[in-house]
Amino acid sequence: MKTLTLTRPDDWHLHVRNNAILKAVLPHTAKQFARAIIMPNLKPPVTTVEQALAYREEILHAIPNGESFTPLMTLYLTAATPLSEIKKAAESAHVYAFKLYPAGATTNSDAGVADIKAIYPLLAELEKQDIPLLIHGEVTREDCDIFDREREFVDTSLTQITTNFPGLRIVLEHLTTSEAVDFVQASGKNIAATITPQHLLYNRNALLAGGIRPHYYCLPILKRERHRLALVAAATSGNPKFFLGTDSAPHLTSLKETTCGCAGCFSAHAAIELYAEAFEQADALDKLEGFASFYGADFYRLPRNTSTITLNRTSWTVPLSYGDSETPITPLKAGEELSWKLQ
Ligand code: NCD
Ligand code: ZN
Numbered sequence: 001m002k003t004l005t006l007t008r009p010d011d012w013h014l015h016v017r018n019n020a021i022l023k024a025v026l027p028h029t030a031k032q033f034a035r036a037i038i039m040p041n042l043k044p045p046v047t048t049v050e051q052a053l054a055y056r057e058e059i060l061h062a063i064p065n066g067e068s069f070t071p072l073m074t075l076y077l078t079a080a081t082p083l084s085e086i087k088k089a090a091e092s093a094h095v096y097a098f099k100l101y102p103a104g105a106t107t108n109s110d111a112g113v114a115d116i117k118a119i120y121p122l123l124a125e126l127e128k129q130d131i132p133l134l135i136h137g138e139v140t141r142e143d144c145d146i147f148d149r150e151r152e153f154v155d156t157s158l159t160q161i162t163t164n165f166p167g168l169r170i171v172l173e174h175l176t177t178s179e180a181v182d183f184v185q186a187s188g189k190n191i192a193a194t195i196t197p198q199h200l201l202y203n204r205n206a207l208l209a210g211g212i213r214p215h216y217y218c219l220p221i222l223k224r225e226r227h228r229l230a231l232v233a234a235a236t237s238g239n240p241k242f243f244l245g246t247d248s249a250p251h252l253t254s255l256k257e258t259t260c261g262c263a264g265c266f267s268a269h270a271a272i273e274l275y276a277e278a279f280e281q282a283d284a285l286d287k288l289e290g291f292a293s294f295y296g297a298d299f300y301r302l303p304r305n306t307s308t309i310t311l312n313r314t315s316w317t318v319p320l321s322y323g324d325s326e327t328p329i330t331p332l333k334a335g336e337e338l339s340w341k342l343q
Contacts, residue, residue: 001285001313002312002313003310003311003312003313003343004276004285004288004310004311004313004340005308005309005310005311006272006288006289006292006293006308006309006310006311007289007293007294007304007305007306007307007308008032008033008034008293008305008306008307008308008309009032009033009034009244009272009292009293009305009309010033010034010035010036010244010292010293010296010297010305011029011033011035011036011037011244011245011246011248011268011271012036012037012171012194012243012244012245012296012299012300013037013039013134013171013173013174013194013196013245013246013247014029014036014037014038014039014245014246014247014248014268015038015039015041015247015248015249015250015264016029016036016038016059016062016071016250017042017250018042018055018058020326020327021250021252021323021327021329022058022059022062023062024250024322024323024324024327024329025248025250025266025268025322025323025329026059026062026063026064026069027062027063027064027067028268028269028271028322029069029248029268029271030063030064030067030068030069031067031342032271032272032309032342033069033271033272034068034069034070034305034307035069035070035071035072035302035305036069036070036071036072037072037074037096037097037134037245037300038055038056038059038071038072038073038074039074039099040052040055040073040074040075040076040099041076041099041101041106041107041108041109042055042108043108044111045076045078045108045111046073046074046075046076047075047076047078047080047081047085047111048075048085048088049075049085049088049089049092049095052073052074052075052092052094052095053073053092053094055073056071056073056094059071072094072096072097072300073092073094073095073096074095074096074097074098074099074134075089075095075097075098075099076098076099076101076111076112077098077099077100077101077112077113077119077122077133078111078112078113079113079114079115079118079119081098081119081122083121083122083125086098086122086125086126086129086131087125087129089129089131090129090130090131095131096131096132096300097131097132097133097134097171097300098126098131098132098133098134099133099134099135099136100112100113100116100119100133100134100135100136101113101136102114102116102136102138102139102140102153102157103140104140105136105138105140105149105219106136106138106219106263107219107249107251107262107263107264109136112136116157116160116161117160120164123161123164123165123168124165126165126168127165127167127168130167130169131169132169132170132171132299132300133161133168133169133170133171134170134171134173135158135161135170135171135172135173136173136174136219137150137153137154137157137158137172137173137180137220138150138152138153138219138220139152139153139156139157146221147204147221147223147224149220150175150176150177150179150180150220151177151179151180154172154177154179154180154183155179158172158183159183162187162191166188167190168190169190169191169299170190170191170192171192171193171194171245171299172184172191172192172193172194173193173194173245173247174194174195174196174199174218174220174245174247175193175194175195175199175231175234175242176199176220176221176222176223176227176231177220177223177227177230178226178227178230178231180193181193181230181231181233181234181242184234184241184242185234185239185241187241189241191241192240192241192242192243192295192299193234193241193242193243194242194243194244194245194247194296195231195234195235195242195243195244195245196218196245196246196247196265196267197246197267197271197274197275197277197278197332198216198218198222198247198265198267198274198332199222199223199228199231200228200231200232200235200275200278201228201274201277201278202216202222202228203222203223203224203225203227203228204221204222204223204224205225206222207221207222214256214257214258214261215256215265215330215332215334216265216332217256217261217263217264217265218247218249218263218264218265219263219264232278232281232282233282235278235279235287235291236279236282236284236287236291237287238287238290240290240294240295240298240299241295241299242291242295243291243292243294243295243296243299244275244291244292244296245296246267246268246271247264247265247267248265248266248267248268248271249263249264249265249266250264250266250268250329251264251266251329252323252327252328252329253321253328253329253330254328256330257330265332266322266329266330266331266332267331267332269318269319269322269331269332270318270331270332270333270338270342272292272309272311272340272342273311273338273340273341273342274332274333274338275288275291275292276288276311276339276340277338277339277340279291280339280340293305309342309343310342310343311340311341311342311343312340312341312343313339313340314339314340314341315337315338315339316337316338316341317335317336317337317338318331318332318333318334318335318336318337318338319331319334319335320334320335321334
């Protein structure tokens with residue numbers, strides 16, 4: 001196969017930050033994706049509809065001329081979120097979901113939720129208003145091994161949430177374990193999940209083989225090979241519960257290559273190409289379009305895109321860095337070859 005034409009995809013989990021980084025990274029997303037669910041973990045977090053609308057304007061201004069791209073905004077759920085904000089979000093044409101970060105689970109999650117039971121009234125309101133809840137599914141207990149944090153969250157908090165709020169629409173973000181795959185598969189239609197390119201392409205050896213490699217460090221952390229295989233099987237199964245969400249999470253190179261490096265892989269530079277690589281390795285390129293372009297839109301009850309993108313089967317070397325001298329960002333697969341390229 002020399003070319004691959006797909007309905008234009010959407011990215012259902014994306015960090016674009018703000019200010020200079022936003023300007024540096026957004027063009028990469030806009031050239032391939034029609035829409036993206038924009039994560040609200042800015043400093044300070046986007047907790048109100050008003051803040052989301054201001055952030056949306058900033059994103060719209062950063063879209064290169066000639067590109068059409070629609071940011072789908074989300075609000076950061078906190079213990080202090082008033083019920084009235086959820087009603088406001090339900091009425092807003094631009095807010096599509098709330099994001100639940102367990103406090104301390106990941107980058108800029110300090111304002112997250114420490115006790116999930118304490119936000120049950122908010123979850124009840126989300127269920128009533130039929131607004132999706134997007135979940136970073138990891139427990140944060142110090143005594144829980146970092147490789148077990150997702151499985152533990154699925155067994156405890158997630159099970160409690162889905163039992164108490166059976167109608168709540170949930171996206172379990174960036175799946176990394178076979179247990180999470182099993183949970184999503186066994187749940188009702190209202191529970192779906194996103195999968196990142198790095199979790200399809202790499203296992204935890206990538207982090208530590210031959211030296212410590214900070215650009216593969218993201219949260220939830222890469223897991224064992226058997227988990228990667230379960231994710232590949234889910235993504236390529238044609239089950240509409242699993243769809244594309246890059247979790248592209250840019251950090252300045254200096255903040256990754258340091259004593260305590262930030263969590264997050266920047267993948268927007270070659271997102272669809274990275275997924276194509278993973279699907280081709282699994283001999284499942286025919287399943288890419290559903291995963292990348294259909295199932296997410298269906299879950300969010302948005303129309304599927306009608307335009308297309310085309311990838312050429314041609315090898316190219318990923319640059320060592322993107323951004324300008326003020327904002328150098330090291331991409332996933334920096335300096336390595338990719339075999340598909342967006343036309
Ligand atoms: C994300 C970030 O940098 O904002 N980091 C990451 O490792 N994935 C936050 C997140 O999605 O967990
Ligand atoms: Zn994320």
